[in-house]
Amino acid sequence: MTANLVDKGIIGKNLPYIWQTGGKMLLVSALGLLVAFGNIYFASHQAMQVGRQLRTMLFAKVLTFSDC
Helix, strand or coil, rough: HHHHHHHHHHHHCHHHHHHCCCCHHHHHHHHHHHHHHHHHHHHHHHHHHHHHHHHHHHHHHHCCCCCC
């Protein structure tokens, strides 16, 4: 995309092509940003679930220790 932007848009002085290609690039960047935020959300959610499960298992193990 960048090579075409330079070759067809900048060198060819085609301003509408520059705007169109730049808009597509911004759209793809915005989509990547949204996906990255979703990835962070779901990864942190999974990490919290694993931590909760480990704490539950550890607490159950500690309760089996003797009182002596």
